[in-house]
Amino acid sequence: MKIRFDLSRHLTLAMAAVAISTVLISFVVFYGVYTVAVWCAPQLFPPGFSALPSGWDLAIMGVVTIMGVGLGALIAARIARCIVxxxxxxxxxxxxIADGDLSARAASKVKAPGETAMLLEDFNTMAGRLEKAAHDAVSWNAQIAHELRTPLTILKGRLQGVSDGVFIMDDALLRGLLTQVDGLARLVEDLRCVSLADIGRLELRLADVDIYAELQDWVVMMQPSVERFGFSLVLEGAPLRVRVDMERLRQALLALVDNALHYAMPCLLxxxxxxxxxxFAIHLADEGPGVPEDQRADLFRVFTRGDTAREAHRTGSGLGLAVVQAIAQAHGGRAEYKSISGVSEFVICCAG
Known part of the structure; x- marks a missing residue:
């Protein structure tokens, strides 16, 4: 409230000073010109004429000054209201917002001028982003806790069973435990990748490689895993030398293949x-069913899962595609999705 009073007072005083100065300058110039004219050409004026102001002149000047000050104060008050x-x-x-109400927004009862209106709009945009960031942080914590809880519960249950003599620590149980540990390690690495990308700290170890030869070996390694789900994986293209972080690129491709294994119908990838x-660009195509149109805008956001996946209770952290986007952007490119004639295709574009 103090700011409002100070600004209004300063504007009023400034307008009053302008009004008084204008009247005084006009008065001085007017009578100055008459004085010079009387001195230079007295024959133009009647005998006994004086350029000095009379009582009526001073009264008129006073009335005009008061009117000018009043008008200036009125204009200043209106301007101050629109700004303050x-x-x-x-x-x-x-x-x-400082007290914790992140939903608060600035709303003025008067029509603000251009710059002030822009200030309101920018402030509300900032407040909206702050609220979204806080909401996302809470959502992140809840999602991370949920994703970590399942493998940790399984690990704890199996180890407790071994300790109590319920389970025997054979090769099958050990492989199952290692699978859960691998899942945890991958989840932690995905979280680390996305978090570093959000703050612009995702570092790459770039090297000149023949990406076709590198991916040939990777496809051979992945073949048994995809075949267990009824899929097959083939590589198309030609030798191409590029400068990339091959480890990160394999991480992105693993996320895309894993996404296809979870949500696509068994087919040739x-x-x-x-x-x-x-x-260069890397395309991974499957035979659908694809992503609904209304869900594509948030496809690469963290912890995003489609309605079909949630309804079917399919596993998945919702981090995979966010990791793909983060790695693509770190390579100076982007990740995209498109669906043409029933064929779903994810594309990783890189500057290379």
């Missing part, structure tokens, strides 16, 4: 390498 009211709204909303200008 939105600022007061921003200040009130800022105090509410086509992995294709294409040279694009100074960079």
């Amino acid at each position: 009211e939105p600022m007061h709204a921003v200040g009130g909303a800022a105090r509410k 086509r992995l294709r390498i294409v040279s694009v200008g100074a960079g």
Whole structure:
């Protein structure tokens, strides 16, 4: 409230000073010109004429001055209201946000001028992003706890069973425990990758490689895993030398293949390498059913899972595609999804 009073007072005083100065300058110039004219050409004026102001002149000047000051104060009050009211709204909303109410927004009762209106809009945009960031942080914590709880519960249960003599520590049980540990390690690495990408700290170990030869070996290694789910994986393309972090790129491709194994119908997965200008693109295509149109905007967001996956209670952390996008952006590119004639295709574009 103090800011509003100070600004209004300063504007009023400034307008009053302008009004008084204008009247005084006009008065001085007017009578100065008459004085010079009387001195230079006295024959133009009647005998006994004086350029000095009379009582009526002073009274008129006083009335005009008062009117000017009043008009200036009125204009100053209107200007102050248009400027200060939105600022007061921003200040009130800022105090509410500081007290923990992140849903607070600045709303002015008067129509704000251009710059002040922009201030209101920018403040509300900032407040909205702050609220979303806080909500995402809470959601992240809940999702991370949920994803960690399942493998940890399994590990604890199996180890407790071994300790109590319920289970025998044979090769099958050991492999099952190692599978859970591998899942945990991958989840932690995915979280680390996405978190580093969010703060712009995802570092790459770039090297010149023949990406086609590298992916040939990777496809051979992945073949048994995809065949267990009724899929097959083929690589298409030609030798191409690029500068990439092959370890990160394999991580992104593993996330795409894992996504296909979870959500696509058993089919032939086509992995294709294409040279694009100074960079390259990697395409992974499956035979659907694809991603609904209304879910594609958030496809690469963290912890995003489709309605079909949630309804079917399918496993998956919701991190895979976010990891793909983070790695693609770290390589100076982006990840995309498109569906053409029933064929779903994920594309990783890199600067290479």
